[in-house]
Amino acid sequence: MVKVLLFGRLGDQAGWRERDFDPSPATLSILKALITAEDGPLGAALGGAGVQAAVDRNIVRGDVALTATAEVAFLPPMSGG
Amino acid sequence: MIRLTEEAFDPGAELNRFCAARTRTGAVASFVGIARGEGGAATVLELDAYPGFTEGEIGRLAGEAVRRFGLDDVAVVHRVGRISTGEAIVLVLTASAHRRGAFEACDFLMDHLKSQAPLWKKEHGPAGAEWVEPAASDLADLGRWQSGAIR
Numbered sequence: 118m119v120k121v122l123l124f125g126r127l128g129d130q131a132g133w134r135e136r137d138f139d140p141s142p143a144t145l146s147i148l149k150a151l152i153t154a155e156d157g158p159l160g161a162a163l164g165g166a167g168v169q170a171a172v173d174r175n176i177v178r179g180d181v182a183l184t185a186t187a188e189v190a191f192l193p194p195m196s197g198g
Numbered sequence: 199m200i201r202l203t204e205e206a207f208d209p210g211a212e213l214n215r216f217c218a219a220r221t222r223t224g225a226v227a228s229f230v231g232i233a234r235g236e237g238g239a240a241t242v243l244e245l246d247a248y249p250g251f252t253e254g255e256i257g258r259l260a261g262e263a264v265r266r267f268g269l270d271d272v273a274v275v276h277r278v279g280r281i282s283t284g285e286a287i288v289l290v291l292t293a294s295a296h297r298r299g300a301f302e303a304c305d306f307l308m309d310h311l312k313s314q315a316p317l318w319k320k321e322h323g324p325a326g327a328e329w330v331e332p333a334a335s336d337l338a339d340l341g342r343w344q345s346g347a348i349r
Contacts, residue, residue, distance in 0.1 A: 124246055125318030126329040167331075174251045190248060194331040197245075197276065197317035198231050198288050198308060 119148065119183055122190040127168070131159050141187070145170060146180040148189060167194040199272075200257045202247055204279040209289045216273055216291045223270045223293040227300035229308050231288040233281045243281040244327075246318040252278075259310045267303035269294050274307070276317065309339040 118139040128134035142148040153160025162168065169176055171190040172183065183189065209230045217226050233243050260272045271293040281287055290307050294300040313332040320329050 122248070124248060124316070125320075128246075129329070171248075171251065174248075174254065190251070192248070192316060193318065193329070195313060195316055196319040196330045196332055197315035198312040 118186065120186075120188045121148070121152075122188065124190065125193040125196075127159070127162060127191050127193050130162055131156065141185045142183060144180055144182055145172065145177065145189065148183065163191050168192065199274075200253050200260060201273075201275045202249075202253060202278050203275065204277070206285050207275055207277070207289070209275075209286050212273070212275055212289055213291060216271070216293065220270070220293065222295060224295050225297040225300040226291060226293045227297070227304040228292075229288075229290045229304050230286050231308070233283050233285050233287055235283040241283055242322040243287070244320040244322065245276075245278045245281065245287070246320070247276075247278040248316050252316045255314070255316050256311065259307060259314060262310075263292065263303045263307045266306065267292070267294065267299040269299060269303050272303070272307070274311070276311075276315070278317070306343055309336075309343060312336045313340050 118137050119141045121136050121138060123131050123134050138148060138151065142151055149160060149163055152163065169192045171177065171192060172181055173188055213228055235241060256274055256276065260274055263269060264272055269292055273291040275289040277285070277287050288311065290304050292300045292303040292307070294303065313336050318329065320327055
């Protein structure tokens with residue numbers, strides 16, 4: 118079961134901020150394809166400018182394998198301070 | 199010390215605690231960011247964080263500041279959740295042997311927190327709610343440190 122977290126505007130757009138995907142997708146790109154298949158605009162937003170992905174709290178670039186208990190977070194451009 | 203808090207905090211009390219019992223330090227610089235009332239409109243800010251990850255990334259930025267400016271110590275307190283106009287959002291404290299390092303490290307950390315700390319800011323105003331993303335000026339400020347323009 119892969120846990121997916123959405124932050125900032127992505128959570129508002131999706132209408133959810135946390136969801137479990139079971140069975141676990143094997144890679145980040147498969148996860149994104151699953152999300153895109155059910156919500157095309159959200160899938161596009163996840164691939165949009167400035168959106169980063171973190172797997173188990175580490176920023177990743179490109180596609181990566183996901184363990185069966187991975188936590189995947191999608192992070193829109195940050196705005197602290 | 200990196201701390202996220204959903205409660206309002208007292209920047210003065212934090213500063214006093216930070217300054218106490220120092221032997222090497224000759225300079226402490228501080229920055230307080232305050233929730234601004236845009237044009238007098240009643241606004242509420244909402245800051246979304248990724249618990250665990252957000253503190254870790256702010257800690258990484260603080261560590262960079264310590265190495266780059268040879269700091270004795272650094273502290274960051276950042277509000278999360280709902281914040282009213284006039285309340286402190288962020289406090290950065292830097293301690294160094296001499297003032298230049300403390301001033302510059304404080305400036306460096308704020309420029310990095312504005313666009314690289316995993317926090318997402320939503321403004322609730324009279325016209326509705328809107329997510330804020332880094333302004334061009336924030337990215338230009340960050341560029342000052344990357345281009346080697348300072349140090």
